[in-house]
Amino acid sequence: TSKDTNRTGPGGQASKEAVKSADRAHVFHSWSAQGQIDPLAVAGGEGSYFWDYDGNRYLDFSSQLVNTNIGHQHPKVVAAIQRQAARMCTMAPGFAVDVRSEAARLIAERTPGDLDKIFFTNGGTEAVEHAVRMARLHTGRPKLLSAYRSYHGATSAAINLTGDPRRWPSDTASAGVVHFFGPHLYRSHFHATTEAEECARALAHLEETLAFEGPESVAAIILETVVGTAGVLVPPPGYLAGVREICDRLGIVFILDEVMAGFGRTGSWFAADLFDVTPDLLVFAKGVNSGYVPLGGVALSAAVAATFDQRPYPGGLTYSGHPLACASAVATLEAMAEEGIVENAARIGETVLGPGLRALAARHPSVGEVRGVGVFWALDLVRDQATREPLVPYNASGAANQPMADFAAACKRGGLWPFVNMNRTHVVPPCTLTESEAKDGLALLDDALYAADAHTTAGTAG
Ligand code: PMP
Secondary structure (H helix, E strand, C coil): CHHHCCCECHHHCECHHHHHHHHHHHCCCCCCCHHHCCCCCEEEEEECEEEECCCCEEEECCHHHHCCCCCECCHHHHHHHHHHHHHCCCCCCCCCCHHHHHHHHHHHHHCCCCCCEEEEECCHHHHHHHHHHHHHHHHCCCEEEEECCCCCCCCHHHHHHCCCHHHHHHCCCCCCEEEECCCCHHHCCCCCCCHHHHHHHHHHHHHHHHHHHCHHHEEEEEEECCECCCCCECCCCCHHHHHHHHHHHHCCEEEEECCCCCCCCCCCCCHHHHHCCCCCEEEECHHHCCCCCCCEEEEECHHHHHHCCCCCCCCCCCCCCCHHHHHHHHHHHHHHHHCCHHHHHHHHHHHHHHHHHHHHHHHCCCEEEEEEECCEEEEEEECCCCCCCECCCCCCCHHHHHHHHHHHHHHHHHCEECEEECCEEEECCCCCCCHHHHHHHHHHHHHHHHHHHCCCHHHHHC
16 A cells, blocks of 8 residues: 555665654654654664764664663563563563562662562652552652652653653652652752751751651652653752651651652662661662563552552462563663672763763853762753852743753764753663773863853853
């Protein structure tokens, strides 16, 4: 039929034009005005790179949506998915299946404390939805507290818990969510000037929020261990331990969302390890299998799991613990251990990315702050280093966002795929990044930052 013409190019591969025209006609894209986007047609990827149909290769400093922690097309994971597909593609969650048991065992072995039971989902959002349901049933309380600077997912409770502007159009999706300010010294809400002051005042603010809400009505506090899309905010020492203490004292379930921070991103298996805290529920996705097959989940403490020992947990998913997803998680976690991938992320962050990004900040007037750990960094771009005025206004779009659009375009022209959010570029390459790839990426960022510098008070004055 006419629909089938012009579908393939030389070598039987789909042609760029066919891919793009079918995409334009039939794919409804996330978070986008459908008429205003022009998605890159991607032909393939390997390791830290992916490429388009015109032979342009991009160093992936986004890890897609910060999920390809082991890079693109890791051969051990690809082979495991192929082997599992030949054996058993699907089996309902009510059965015990070898790869599901093994994935749960390996995850439980890595999670801190007694987080030893794993509820599988298809991604991070669903895991957040189930974590808050578990917390509400465990405590018998209705309310949930989360941070303004946060992202927790795109549905019902998860989008309401989200603090960033993606929440605004869906604010009434779920009742009982209250937001508070977490610590963020560079843009302190508490007029603090030291990490210790920021930490103490952020904890006092949380206590006050709880007192006004009525702590006995609060089921859970949910936090990203290291805040991801809302800015790569590493909490000051003592903050998470302080929240843990508050939750213990008031009978509140402490949920850590490690969807982005978990499985190597911070240079440790979980960001919670860096702060020596154990939540009651830990939410994961992304890095657990680098997103090769959709997978997420909740790790439950013994106490929360016990609530559902003699009473059924009222929730489930057709594809919970999907065999292909679990096989890919087993292979991912084994490869990460065998190849020292978590250690690599820690080393590259400490010896190459951290110092390299700080050197860029010293050279470029547009870089206000460098923050991060492991392969989880942000450059906070400003119009003026002294006033810290963001390079673009909060939640800017269209012409107001031009400085960031110029910066992103400069990155792509140079062959680096950036992760840009508001006035920040996040430096979030795979955990497998080599030293020479890191140096290449830093050089490309250096070049692209001149496009941001041009929009600073220094750049526009000169
Ligand atoms: N929590 C955090 C911290 C995330 O970064 C994300 C995804 N960016 C989610 C939850 C939602 O995960 P998913 O997109 O897999 O549903």
